[in-house]
Amino acid sequence: MEVRGAPGNQTNTPIMSNTKQTQSLSKTMDSRAVSRRLQSELMALMMSGDPGISAFPESDNMFSWVGTINGGKDTVYEGLSYKLSLRFPVDYPFKPPQVKFETACFHPNVDQYGNICLDILQDKWSSAYEVRTVLLSIQSLLGEPNNESPLNSHAAAIWNNQEEFKKAVQKQYKDAGGVTGQ
Helix, strand or coil, X not given: CEEEECCCCXXXXXXXXXHHHHHHHHHHHHHHHHXXXXXXXXXXXXXXXXXXXXXXXXXXXXXXXXXXXXXXXXXXXXXXXXXXXXXCCCCCCCCCCEEEECCCCCECCXXXXXXXXXXXXXXXXXXXXXXXXXXXXXXXXXXXXXXCCCCCHHXXXXXXXXXXXXXXXXXXXXXXXXCCCC
16 A cells, blocks of 8 residues: 555545555466466477376366376386376476375385475476476486485385385385286
8 A cells, every 4th residue: 555645635645556456467477477388398298208207287277287107117116107296386487396196105205195305396496497307307216216315214214125115115006006017
């Protein structure tokens, strides 16, 4: 609110400024720009042909996507497919998306709620990253965890025993309703 003295008016009466309208219009314009960026990223992802990753908007909401990551070849996750949720803030790409595993995932850097500890989703985020980059990084993380920063200490503790670790991965995946090819 702005206070101005009107000509001929000796009292300073409040006059409403257009600040709220300007902020609302700015947010609308920002969300359109973000939506265009996400549409562009969707097209790039579809055209990339990267094996084992995909993501699409949920219904008509460009700010909410469902992703899929297949476990990498020659990892304990090979043959498994994980569903992810991706939520984009209105200030994307200047802030990272919120990404969670929706399929239960036994992994040192994934907690029981599907939250992921990955530096590029936190303090190492860059506006140069795209959905494709995020999905490839998570896919890579499956086979190469950061045991120095575990969210699941049990998974981190048994990571070096790959036979035991694989059994735990398979059990949690099966218990969550996933179908394994093994």
